[in-house]
Amino acid sequence: MTKSSVESPHRRPVALVVMGVSGCGKSSAGEAIALHLGWHLVEGDSYHAAESVAKMQAGIALTDADRAGWLQRLAQLLAEADDGQGVVLTCSALKRQYRELLRASQSRLGFVFLDLSYDTALARVQQRAGHFFSPELVANQFATLEDPRDEAQVLTVDADTPLDRIARQVQQWLDAQQP
Numbered sequence: 001m002t003k004s005s006v007e008s009p010h011r012r013p014v015a016l017v018v019m020g021v022s023g024c025g026k027s028s029a030g031e032a033i034a035l036h037l038g039w040h041l042v043e044g045d046s047y048h049a050a051e052s053v054a055k056m057q058a059g060i061a062l063t064d065a066d067r068a069g070w071l072q073r074l075a076q077l078l079a080e081a082d083d084g085q086g087v088v089l090t091c092s093a094l095k096r097q098y099r100e101l102l103r104a105s106q107s108r109l110g111f112v113f114l115d116l117s118y119d120t121a122l123a124r125v126q127q128r129a130g131h132f133f134s135p136e137l138v139a140n141q142f143a144t145l146e147d148p149r150d151e152a153q154v155l156t157v158d159a160d161t162p163l164d165r166i167a168r169q170v171q172q173w174l175d176a177q178q179p
C-alpha cells in the first residue's frame, strides 16, 4: 500500500459552509467565524432569486428547482477559495444533494452545522424584525433538513453557544487537520 492511499483524502478546508435551518444563526455565526479566521464572508441569502425571496416572504417553501440556480451561484463562489483567501459561506444546505453539489466545486470544503431545537429556532425567527423569512416555514425547514453528521468534514456545533466560542471551536477544528 502506498503512503498516499492510507492518508486521509481530506485536507484542511479553505472554505466553510455555515449551514442549518432558518434562525440557527448562520449569519451571526458566519460573521463571527469569518472575522476570527480573517476569511471572506459570503451571505448566501443575498444570492437567492427575487422570486424565491418573495415565496419565502409569502410563507411558501422553496423547492429543489427554486434552489438549483442559487446553489450553482454559490458553488462558483466556493470554487474561488484557496490557501490565500478562505471563504465562509452562509447557506442553509438542508439536503445532502445540495451539499454534494457544493462539494463538487471545492474539494477542500468543510461544513459547520449549527444544531438547534425547533422551539428555539421558531422563537428566534418570530422575534427577529425586518427579515424576509416567514416563521410559518420553520417547521418545513426541519422537515427538509437531512442531518449531515455522518458526512465527511462536518463540524456540529450547538447553535446556542456564544458566538465567540463557536468561532474558536471552528478554529480548533481546522487547526487539528493537516494543511
Ligand SMILES: Nc1ncnc2c1ncn2[C@@H]1O[C@H](COP(=O)(O)OP(=O)(O)OP(=O)(O)O)[C@@H](O)[C@H]1O
Pocket: 020, 021, 022, 023, 024, 025, 026, 027, 028, 029, 045, 090, 124, 125, 128, 133, 159, 160, 161, 162, 163
Ligand atoms: N449563538 C447564538 N446565541 C444566541 N442567539 C443567537 C445566536 N446566533 C444567532 N442568534 C440570534 O438568533 C437570530 C437568528 O440569527 P441569524 O439571523 O444569524 O440566523 P440565520 O440562520 O442566518 O437565519 P436565516 O437563515 O433565517 O437568515 C438573531 O436574532 C440572532 O441574534
Ligand SMILES: O=C(O)[C@H](O)[C@@H](O)[C@H](O)[C@H](O)CO
Pocket: 020, 021, 022, 023, 045, 062, 067, 091, 092, 093, 094, 133, 141
Ligand atoms: O433553503 C432554504 O430554504 C433557504 O435558504 C432558507 O433556509 C432561507 O433562505 C434562510 O434560512 C432564511 O435566511
